[in-house]
Amino acid sequence: MNKKLRHKDAIDIPHPECDKALAVKADCQIIGQFLEWVYNSKGYEFGVWAEEGDYSEGLSPTNSKIDDLLAEYFEIDQKKIEEEKLALLAEIRRRNNSQN
DSSP: OOOOOOOTTOOOOOOHHHHHHHHTHHHHHHHHHHHHHIIIIIOOOOEEEEOTTSSSOEEEEOOOOHHHHHHHHTTOOHHHHHHHHHHHHHHHHHHHHHHO
């Protein structure tokens, strides 16, 4: 018997992007810690090569944030996560207000 137990007050609002992020959380943390170490301890940065004839030729820093790189790598839409969080919060507030 492999049934998931649900609390009687469980919120049934779909949050697939949050679920997706939660599924890769451990990997995300490991990679994120490594990237922070590379940035902070080694002083390395990610960069892109400018095309010949561009304003600045050569390697230019991307100024990418680690969270943004991880979200892109794991194909997680940060805007959707924020929307899902706001929907869950709105439902929690609605339930709290209806109990008062």
